Amino acid sequence: MRRRKLAFTLVELLVVIAIIGILIALLLPAVQAAREAARRSQCSNNLKQMGLALHNYHDTYQMFPNTWCGVPGYPGQAAWSTDTFRGSVKIRMLPYMEQNQVFTAVDFRRNTDSQTFPGTSTLIRNTVIRTFRCPSSGDEDFTPWNVAADNYGASCGPTPESWGGNPNCTCDATPFYQPYVSAPELSGYWNGNPAGPFTRNPASSNRWYQCKMAQVTDGLSNTIFFGERLTKCSNHAHNGWYITNNGDGICTTLIPINYDSCHPQNFNYATVGLTQCNRQCTWNTEFGFRSKHPGGSQFLLGDGSARFISETINHWTYQYLGAKADAKPVQIP
Numbered sequence: 001m002r003r004r005k006l007a008f009t010l011v012e013l014l015v016v017i018a019i020i021g022i023l024i025a026l027l028l029p030a031v032q033a034a035r036e037a038a039r040r041s042q043c044s045n046n047l048k049q050m051g052l053a054l055h056n057y058h059d060t061y062q063m064f065p066n067t068w069c070g071v072p073g074y075p076g077q078a079a080w081s082t083d084t085f086r087g088s089v090k091i092r093m094l095p096y097m098e099q100n101q102v103f104t105a106v107d108f109r110r111n112t113d114s115q116t117f118p119g120t121s122t123l124i125r126n127t128v129i130r131t132f133r134c135p136s137s138g139d140e141d142f143t144p145w146n147v148a149a150d151n152y153g154a155s156c157g158p159t160p161e162s163w164g165g166n167p168n169c170t171c172d173a174t175p176f177y178q179p180y181v182s183a184p185e186l187s188g189y190w191n192g193n194p195a196g197p198f199t200r201n202p203a204s205s206n207r208w209y210q211c212k213m214a215q216v217t218d219g220l221s222n223t224i225f226f227g228e229r230l231t232k233c234s235n236h237a238h239n240g241w242y243i244t245n246n247g248d249g250i251c252t253t254l255i256p257i258n259y260d261s262c263h264p265q266n267f268n269y270a271t272v273g274l275t276q277c278n279r280q281c282t283w284n285t286e287f288g289f290r291s292k293h294p295g296g297s298q299f300l301l302g303d304g305s306a307r308f309i310s311e312t313i314n315h316w317t318y319q320y321l322g323a324k325a326d327a328k329p330v331q332i333p
Contacts, residue, residue: 036136036293036294039134039135039136040136040293040298040308042134042135043134043135043136043151043228043291043293043298043306044298044306044308045306046130046131046132046133046134046152047152047226047298047299047300047306048300048304048305048306049097049131050093050097050131050132050152050226050300051225051226051300051301051302051303051304051305051306052096052304053093053096053097054093054096054225054304055304056096057092057093057096058212058213061210062212063210063211063212064197064198064210064211064212064213064225065089065092065093065210066089066092066154066198066199066200066209066210066211066249067087067088067089067154067198067199067200067244067245067246067248067249068084068085068086068087068244069084069085069200069244069245069249082111082113082244083111084111085111085112085113085244085245086108086111086112086244087106087108087112087113087242087244088241088242088243088244088246088248089154089198089248089249090129090132090150090241090242090248091103091106091112091242094129097129097131099129102124102127102129105117105118105124106124112124112242112244113125113242113243113244123147124242125147125148125240125242125243126142126146126147126148127148127242128141128142128148128149129148129150129241132149132150132151132152132241133149133150133151134151134152134228134291134292134298136291136292136293137151137228137230137231137291137292138230138292139151139230139231139232140231142240143231143237143238143239143240144231144232144238145238145239145240147238147239147240147242147243148240148241148242149231149237149240149241150231150237150240150241150246151228151229151230151231151291152226152227152228152229152300153226153227153228153229153237153247153248153251153287153289154197154198154225154226154248154249154251155196155197155198155224155225155226155227155251155252155253155289155322156189156194156195156196156198156199156249156250156251156252157189157194157195157196157197157223157224157252157253157319157322157323157324158180158181158186158189158195158196158252158253158254158319158322158323159189159193159194159195159196159199159250159252159254160173160177160181160189160252160254161250161252161283161284161287163177165282165283165284166281166282166283166284168265168281169265169276169279169281169282169283170276170282171275171276171277171279171282171283171284171285172276172277172284173284176254176255176277176284176285177254180254180315180316180319181254183319185323185326185327185328186319186323186326193209194209194211194249195322195323195324195325195326196223196224196225196252196253196322196323196324197211197215197216197223197225197302197324198211198225198248198249199249199250200244200245200248200249200250211324213302215324215325216302216324216325217324217325217327218320218323218324218325218326218327218328218329219302219303219329220301220302220303220304221301221302221303221305221331222301222302222320222321222329222330222331223301223302223321223322223323223324224253224299224300224301224302224321224322225299225300225301225302226299226300227251227289227297227298227299227300228289228290228291228293228297228298228299229247229251229289229290229291230262230290230291230292232262232280233260233261233262233280233286233290234247234261234280234286234287235280235281235286236250236286236287237286247286247287250287251287251288251289252287252288252322253289253318253319253321253322254288254319255284255285255287255288255289256288256311256315256318257288257289257290257296257297257309257310257311257313257318258288258289258290258291258296258297258311259285259288259290260274260278261277261278261279261280261282261285261286261288261290262278262280263278263279263280264279264280264281265279265280265281267279293308295310295311295312296308296309296310296311296312296313297309297311302324307332309321309332310333313332313333314333317330317333
């Protein structure tokens with residue numbers, strides 16, 4: 001009597017392969033969701049570390065740090081000048097983030113943007129600081145302008161950077177700024193006199209504006225200090241964490257969360273149903289907060305907590321969260 005050999009038929013093998021494929025298809029979204037949850041948690045922890053650094057800075061100097069840009073009115077300067085560039089907000093946070101070696105290499109007596117570590121040819125601006133990077137962003141460690149990238153911007157709240165915008169990359173700001181900047185509780189704010197806690201320009205009398213905790217009368221837990229941004233969606237963000245004019249202090253809540261400004265200057269926006277304002281070079285829309293997290297973005301509040309805010313948040317509520325002293329202390333929904 002002949003014994004039959006046990007083996008899979010072709011049909012059985014195909015069924016097994018199909019079942020395995022279905023299982024992989026079911027498990028893959030769960031794996032991706034778990035990975036995103038881990039990345040989002042790391043992003044939140046980064047913001048909390050930055051919040052702790054801000055509070056430690058304030059404990060030392062009784063004010064928060066700010067960006068020092070070159071603007072008209074600085075002693076000896078009649079117009080915008082890079083001679084007075086003295087670095088971004090983030091440089092001043094470094095000693096409180098275990099990055100004192102990088103901080104002490106900077107000479108604040110002169111333009112900081114192209115300085116090297118003493119005795120070397122290594123540019124300080126090429127130092128990658130992981131705390132300034134959100135792992136969900138998808139951005140490379142270095143920006144298209146070959147400097148170390150970052151994914152967080154200091155907020156000026158509902159303060160317009162410039163109504164006219166970039167003359168070489170125009171965008172009508174009216175739909176974004178009105179009616180918010182005309183509201184009595186939000187009006188009168190421009191660079192140097194920000195509705196939020198940060199600005200890149202001095203306020204008056206040749207003095208560099210730095211917000212004090214007592215000026216945040218809406219409450220630290222009700223005021224946005226930092227939010228996420230994507231390098232490829234803002235030309236200013238191409239300057240990374242170090243360079244002075246990197247967008248810190250002009251990131252604004254006036255632009256809806258995750259508004260798409262991620263396209264190059266010369267792309268044919270009309271053929272894909274977009275507008276001039278969807279380009280990364282516009283000074284009106286590039287300073288909005290945005291992330292790769294589904295449905296919204298993460299923000300650092302003044303009390304040092306990190307919160308996720310939905311991109312569908314009521315836009316008035318968003319402005320009140322951005323302003324530090326509008327007498328409308330709203331909470332994140």
